[in-house]
Amino acid sequence: MRVIIHPDPQSASIRAANWIAELVRRKPACVLGLATGSTPIATYRELARLHQEEGLDFSRVTTFNLDEYVGLPPTHPQSYRYFMDENLFREIDIPPQNTNVPDGRALDFERHCEAYERQIKAAGNIDLQLLGIGVDGHIAFNEPGSSLGSRTRIKTLAWQTVQDNARFFGSEADVPRMAITMGVGTILDSRQCLLLALGSSKADAIAATVEGPVTAQVTASALQLHRDVVVILDEGAASQLKRREYYVNVESVQRELENVRSANQKNNQGPVG
Ligand code: F6R
Numbered sequence: 001m002r003v004i005i006h007p008d009p010q011s012a013s014i015r016a017a018n019w020i021a022e023l024v025r026r027k028p029a030c031v032l033g034l035a036t037g038s039t040p041i042a043t044y045r046e047l048a049r050l051h052q053e054e055g056l057d058f059s060r061v062t063t064f065n066l067d068e069y070v071g072l073p074p075t076h077p078q079s080y081r082y083f084m085d086e087n088l089f090r091e092i093d094i095p096p097q098n099t100n101v102p103d104g105r106a107l108d109f110e111r112h113c114e115a116y117e118r119q120i121k122a123a124g125n126i127d128l129q130l131l132g133i134g135v136d137g138h139i140a141f142n143e144p145g146s147s148l149g150s151r152t153r154i155k156t157l158a159w160q161t162v163q164d165n166a167r168f169f170g171s172e173a174d175v176p177r178m179a180i181t182m183g184v185g186t187i188l189d190s191r192q193c194l195l196l197a198l199g200s201s202k203a204d205a206i207a208a209t210v211e212g213p214v215t216a217q218v219t220a221s222a223l224q225l226h227r228d229v230v231v232i233l234d235e236g237a238a239s240q241l242k243r244r245e246y247y248v249n250v251e252s253v254q255r256e257l258e259n260v261r262s263a264n265q266k267n268n269q270g271p272v273g
Contacts, residue, residue, distance in 0.1 A: 017044075061098060113152040135160060135201055139219050139223070140183075
């Protein structure tokens with residue numbers, strides 16, 4: 001895992017947006033996996049700015065969202081489809097038919113989940129999956145105890161998650177108890193994962209994810225099995241990491257390497273002979 005620590009939530013979010021933007025520039029028809037919740041909001045705002053002010057082109061991008069509450073229609077202000085339309089899709093030039101969010105009102109959930117998996121495959125699999133993390137270490141709605149090989153399916157939310165998400169609904173009683181969610185196995189099939197965590201409430205979950213054992217009790221820890229994971233944190237989320245100094249050092253060595261590379265490139269482009 002590559003761990004990148006930023007001084008504050010804003011600069012961490014901009015780094016995450018730039019990470020995504022670089023892929024969109026390099027591969028205009030890329031497939032992005034997207035998350036909802038508080039964490040990616042500033043990242044989406046920056047992506048919208050990059051589109052509106054710098055012409056970042058999303059017209060060939062396809063997206064798949066991680067999850068959706070069971071029972072909520074797309075018009076419900078707390079549905080994840082509504083969230084995505086409001087916070088990102090309507091701000092950029094992505095064709096609506098290229099955006100995929102599980103349907104919380106599917107008639108046959110099992111078939112819907114299987115079809116979602118097939119759609120991801122048919123699109124060529126996810127190039128970059130953006131992830132947030134729950135206080136209990138969940139990714140998507142893969143709550144503690146979820147199989148690390150799981151695929152898209154229905155999950156019952158943990159009580160901690162119901163309580164955490166009550167802030168969006170006004171009361172715990174209004175939070176749906178179930179969600180359709182990509183599985184841990186689905187997420188691990190992505191070519192690259194970008195985990196973004198902001199604030200000290202995520203510090204224990206991040207320490208367990210990055211430095212703890214791989215365990216279904218902290219489903220984000222399964223990311224240790226993936227070959228290409230980037231973790232972008234602010235200082236709060238990084239505050240329980242034991243090897244913090246090492247990660248910071250790796251990044252500064254990385255920057256030196258990039259400087260040497262671009263200097264070499266310039267030298268090679270100079271006049272010959
Ligand atoms: C949302 C999702 C969840 C959230 C997590 C953190 O699509 O998959 O795993 O990323 O619950 O939520 P926030 O960002 O609201 O703290």
